[in-house]
Amino acid sequence: MAALDKLLQWAPSQSALARELGVSPQAIEGWRRRGQVPAERVLDIERITAGAVSRYDLRPDIYGAMPLGDRREGDRRQGERREMDRREAERRP
Helix, strand or coil, rough: HHHHHHHHHHCCCCHHHHHCCCCCCCCHHHHHHCCCCCHHHHHHHHCCCCCCCHHHCCCCCHHCCCHHHHHHHHHHHHHHHHHHHHHHHHCCC
């Protein structure tokens, strides 16, 4: 699942992602093995990733295709996230 791979690349580690979502690292590993995130977690994931990984990416079987307006907003948020990451990296010694 490309969206799940994107989520796992976004997070510093599966443990960090698990802490952020309030689940066990084993739960994250189970999602990876099954190739699907539980429906009750997708909105939290969309929130913590600032839209970089959306509900539409994670569960198109439930949410369908991303509306055009949301695509543009997701691209903007992803660009903002990259800029924040770049600035944070510059501040580190």
